[in-house]
Amino acid sequence: MNSILRKILEYNVKCPVCGRDIRVEEYLYNMPLVGDVIISVGKCGYCGYKWSDVRLAEPRGPRVIEYRVEKPGDENAVIIRASTASIKIPELGVEITPGPAAKGYITTVEGLIMDILEKTQFLCSEPDAPIEECRRKIDLLDKARNGLVKYTIIIVDPEGVSAILSDKAVIKPLEEKGKRV
Ligand SMILES: [Zn+2]
Secondary structure, three states: OOOOEEEEEEEEEEOOOOOOEEEEEEEEEEEOOOEEEEEEEEEOOOOOOEEEEEEEOOOOOOEEEEEEEOOOOHHHOEEEEOOOOEEEEHHHOEEEOOOOOOOOEEEEHHHHHHHHHHHHHHHOOOOOOOHHHHHHHHHHHHHHHOOOOOEEEEEEEOOOOOEEEOOOOEEEEHHHOOOOO
């Protein structure tokens, strides 16, 4: 197989943790079934913060992507989540909004659930974490991971640079949100 990752750009960004410069390298990746994807990576030499983002090279316009996970195999769909997109999973009480340190990544549905589960477990290990709520949330995420509950992944993508690679993914223009009943 040929290498399909090509470096296209280098630039500095401010580290969202310590404010120093991070050298970011940007790569163009021709992804099967998707087309060109831009991946940017860098690491803060001072605090170790890892910068990462990913986006479709050709923006598709503000949009909402909905993907229903309801049967074995659905968890294998690949997700391209740009750092500017929000993720909601209403059935699991998950809402991830992009902050200054938000990262973009390519993962699968399963990887996303694992990541959310790990972060929830970490937050719930804090001394002042709400024990009951934590227990309920972790239990639900655990069931989702094991395919015992059905859920919907909703990506709200104001730039149109995220994607869920599946014929089952439903795409709506972002403007329609709120108008629908
Ligand atoms: Zn830093």
